[in-house]
C-alpha cells in the first residue's frame with residue numbers, strides 16, 4: 679500500500695471534484711440494485727459505485743458506464759473477466775467461483791488506488807458478513823437471497839448499534855427486529871425474509887459517536 683501513496687495522492691487531487699462523497703454519515707449513494715437479474719455497478723468519472731459489493735456466487739454483476747469517459751474493468755491479477763467500455767456501454771459477467779475479485783480501471787486508477795473496486799462472491803454455504811470498524815463497515819453493499827443472513831462483527835472497542843429500515847428478522851426467532859446492539863468484539867446476524875432494499879446505520883456508542891451506513895439488497899435470485 680505504501681508504494682501507492684505518491685500516485686494515490688496525485689490522483690486524489692483531481693478526484694476530489696469528481697468522486698461521490700461515500701464517506702458521508704447518512705449517505706446511501708451507490709446503493710446496490712438489481713437490473714434484469716444482475717447486480718449493477720455504475721462506472722462514473724472516475725469511480726466505481728458501489729466500490730465493494732458482496733454477492734452470492736453465480737449472480738451476474740453488470741457494470742454500466744454512466745460517465746462521459748471511456749473506462750475499463752481490469753482484474754488486479756489474471757484475465758478471468760474484464761472489458762473496456764465507452765460511455766453508455768455495459769458489461770455483464772457471472773462470478774460462479776467463490777472468491778474476492780479485485781479490479782481497477784487502467785486509465786484512472788491502479789490496484790487499490792483511485793478508480794478501483796471489489797466483488798466478493800460468496801459460496802452458497804457462506805453467510806454474508808460485514809465488519810464494523812471505527813470508520814467503516816465493509817463491505818457496505820451486500821446482496822443476499824431471500825431467507826439469507828447478514829452477520830455483522832464489531833471489531834471496534836465500543837458498543838455499536840445497527841438499525842435498519844425496514845425491519846428484518848432476528849436470527850433465532852420470527853421476531854421482527856429493527857435494531858441490534860453489538861458489544862465490542864461481538865457479532866450478530868439478522869435474517870432477511872422479504873425481498874427489498876434495506877438500509878442500515880451503524881452508530882457507535884460513546885462520546886466520539888460516529889455513524890457508518892450500508893445497504894442490503896434482498897433478492898429472489900435463483
Ligand SMILES: [Cu+2]
Pocket residue numbers: 724748749750783784785786787793
Ligand atoms: Cu476509468
